[in-house]
Amino acid sequence: MSSIEKIRLIDRSELSGENYFQSLLEAAYSRGILQAADVERLQLECIELLAQKIKKYTGGESSSVRVEVAQSIMTSNLYTISLFLKSYLYPDEAAEALKVSSVKELYEQGCAVIEIKLKTAKRIHALILQNSPKFATRAYKTTIVGGMKSFFKSYNPEYAAHSTHISADYPTCNPVGNLTGVEFIHKYLESIYYENMFCANFASADTHHLLSGYDNNYRELIFNAYEQVITTAIACKLARLNAKSLNLPETAAEDLRVFLTAQTKPELAAAIKNAHDELKAELKITNIPMERYTDRSLPIIADSISGAIASKTLRQVLITPKYPELTPKLRVSFGRKMEYKQYRKFAEEVADCRYSSDRIAMLRREIQTLADLENILIDVELSPDELKAVLSDREPPELAAIAKRHLYEPSEEDEASDAERSFRRSFRQYLETLPQERQNAINRIIPTIEVIEERS
Amino acid sequence: MAFDLTPFSSGMLQRQTVDAIVKCNDFTIRHGLILTPQQALELVETRAVALSENGRVEFGTGILDKIIREFCDSPYITMQNYMETLHELIEMFYYFKNETQDSISDDELIAFMSRSFDNVCHGSLELLSGRELPELAGNLRAGIDPRSIELIYPKDVDPDIAPNTEDENE
Numbered sequence: 001m002s003s004i005e006k007i008r009l010i011d012r013s014e015l016s017g018e019n020y021f022q023s024l025l026e027a028a029y030s031r032g033i034l035q036a037a038d039v040e041r042l043q044l045e046c047i048e049l050l051a052q053k054i055k056k057y058t059g060g061e062s063s064s065v066r067v068e069v070a071q072s073i074m075t076s077n078l079y080t081i082s083l084f085l086k087s088y089l090y091p092d093e094a095a096e097a098l099k100v101s102s103v104k105e106l107y108e109q110g111c112a113v114i115e116i117k118l119k120t121a122k123r124i125h126a127l128i129l130q131n132s133p134k135f136a137t138r139a140y141k142t143t144i145v146g147g148m149k150s151f152f153k154s155y156n157p158e159y160a161a162h163s164t165h166i167s168a169d170y171p172t173c174n175p176v177g178n179l180t181g182v183e184f185i186h187k188y189l190e191s192i193y194y195e196n197m198f199c200a201n202f203a204s205a206d207t208h209h210l211l212s213g214y215d216n217n218y219r220e221l222i223f224n225a226y227e228q229v230i231t232t233a234i235a236c237k238l239a240r241l242n243a244k245s246l247n248l249p250e251t252a253a254e255d256l257r258v259f260l261t262a263q264t265k266p267e268l269a270a271a272i273k274n275a276h277d278e279l280k281a282e283l284k285i286t287n288i289p290m291e292r293y294t295d296r297s298l299p300i301i302a303d304s305i306s307g308a309i310a311s312k313t314l315r316q317v318l319i320t321p322k323y324p325e326l327t328p329k330l331r332v333s334f335g336r337k338m339e340y341k342q343y344r345k346f347a348e349e350v351a352d353c354r355y356s357s358d359r360i361a362m363l364r365r366e367i368q369t370l371a372d373l374e375n376i377l378i379d380v381e382l383s384p385d386e387l388k389a390v391l392s393d394r395e396p397p398e399l400a401a402i403a404k405r406h407l408y409e410p411s412e413e414d415e416a417s418d419a420e421r422s423f424r425r426s427f428r429q430y431l432e433t434l435p436q437e438r439q440n441a442i443n444r445i446i447p448t449i450e451v452i453e454e455r456s
Numbered sequence: 457m458a459f460d461l462t463p464f465s466s467g468m469l470q471r472q473t474v475d476a477i478v479k480c481n482d483f484t485i486r487h488g489l490i491l492t493p494q495q496a497l498e499l500v501e502t503r504a505v506a507l508s509e510n511g512r513v514e515f516g517t518g519i520l521d522k523i524i525r526e527f528c529d530s531p532y533i534t535m536q537n538y539m540e541t542l543h544e545l546i547e548m549f550y551y552f553k554n555e556t557q558d559s560i561s562d563d564e565l566i567a568f569m570s571r572s573f574d575n576v577c578h579g580s581l582e583l584l585s586g587r588e589l590p591e592l593a594g595n596l597r598a599g600i601d602p603r604s605i606e607l608i609y610p611k612d613v614d615p616d617i618a619p620n621t622e623d624e625n626e
Binding site (some may be wrong): 047051054056058061062063064065066067068069338 | 511514516519551558561562563585
């Protein structure tokens with residue numbers, strides 16, 4: 001006998017992720033699960049709960065608050081209740097709970113859910129930090145390390161449970177949309193955890209080479225590394241290659257481009273799914289939640305490939321690895337710095353110079369090393385014309401070395417002074433005024449530059 | 457489904473507030489001041505307008521009965537100007553609650569208003585709203601501790617005891 005499933009009146013997909021309680025109330029009322037009296041009771045109880053929370057918020061010292069404060073606390077209360085209601089498997093059951101429970105009871109249950117989610121999120125965060133990928137980008141570090149710590153420190157479930165506080169700049173492959181507060185952070189960290197777990201199937205060096213193929217300067221870009229890794233791994237399987245080394249040679253990539261371009265959308269989706277199954281077998285993936293995560297990535301990868309076929313940009317999706325360590329390095333020495341007293345005297349003279357032409361002549365005459373040039377450009381603010389005159393006879397590698405240090409690779413905890421920031425702005429503006437050919441030459445050199453410092 | 461933040465649209469809560477105001481008559485009658493239920497309702501309506509104009513919401517019976525109890529023994533208030541004064545005080549209260557950035561409690565603000573009105577303003581609402589309260593707001597925004605302001609905490613009052621109109625009057 002076939003199983004009989006109960007008819008459900010409310011479809012979860014029609015409910016809002018962010019305003020779950022309100023949308024459930026509306027759906028339950030329109031389907032007749034709740035009556036007008038039930039809705040009125042719930043609304044009145046929400047106001048009572050708000051009044052209690054505001055009394056606590058003001059320490060009983062003020063009977064009124066600004067509308068924005070009340071609105072924020074109300075949103076927080078409704079969010080907390082929504083979290084509890086979402087824990088029901090079916091919305092119909094949650095609607096029944098609305099009928100028999102008081103708002104206060106629902107809110108208390110919601111608080112318990114928040115506590116559990118917060119604890120779990122902290123645990124996942126700790127696990128992620130323990131196994132940080134070696135190819136982590138700047139955006140990854142800023143979001144996962146700094147951003148999350150700041151969230152856990154400032155999250156206020158009592159009055160702002162719905163607030164996320166931070167912007168998750170590092171994107172996940174499978175979007176974590178329509179969620180806020182601890183629910184968003186929990187889901188976001190879970191996604192990062194599965195992405196890292198998948199990437200851990202590959203050697204860090206191979207992933208680094210693959211991402212270098214995506215862009216030489218990939219650590220400074222905001223993009224999802226896992227998406228590049230899984231796409232390449234699937235591409236390897238489509239090309240009948242071993243995926244483990246993430247190495248899709250140019251010839252194989254070319255054949256694959258021809259093959260993929262000839263596929264219809266359903267054929268493409270089926271091919272990607274088969275390749276994914278083969279990939280799971282090759283990598284011996286047995287972790288079911290991670291498998292579900294990668295499954296959900298497949299339509300995104302298929303869309304990305306379809307889009308690239310349509311825009312004839314498949315080369316940007318099917319990446320071949322690059323080996324930056326094999327690229328010849330151009331070593332640029334910043335040279336010796338002037339003796340401190342001598343430098344101070346010189347800097348004062350330059351700053352006090354009455355005429356621009358004298359200042360330019362003095363800088364050209366006296367500055368012998370890149371180290372001194374760098375110092376004086378930071379310490380003495382030059383006009384755009386003066387900067388142009390001073391830098392006009394400098395070779396592209398010299399400009400590239402300054403650009404690398406100040407515009408591309410400022411230190412991780414970069415605490416640039418106002419003078420440094422001002423110099424960086426002026427220098428960037430100067431570079432933008434250069435002829436395109438000279439700009440291209442500098443940009444080509446920057447990744448190959450290795451700066452050598454000498455002691456003064 | 458909207459969740460209205462204006463609880464006083466509910467008739468029941470409005471009635472509760474009117475009752476609380478009328479109940480103050482038991483206390484104010486000894487100063488020759490009395491309000492009819494209709495007048496109490498008008499005060500509640502003034503409050504609703506003042507709250508809305510100042511972007512605030514209030515729960516419970518609010519500060520109306522506190523203002524009545526604090527001001528009823530003023531030598532400058534008689535039955536002739538009682539209602540008009542209360543309307544103006546209510547409007548003033550919410551406006552300066554914002555101006556003081558919620559840095560002092562309801563009781564502290566009402567105590568300051570009452571003492572200023574009876575002393576330095578000599579019963580002038582214009583001086584209260586145009587001079588004393590803006591100066592208080594400026595001082596508080598500049599970071600001055602309310603406990604050092606004598607019109608909130610007179611020297612003979614222990615600053616650890618918050619102003620409480622009911623205790624003082626009863």
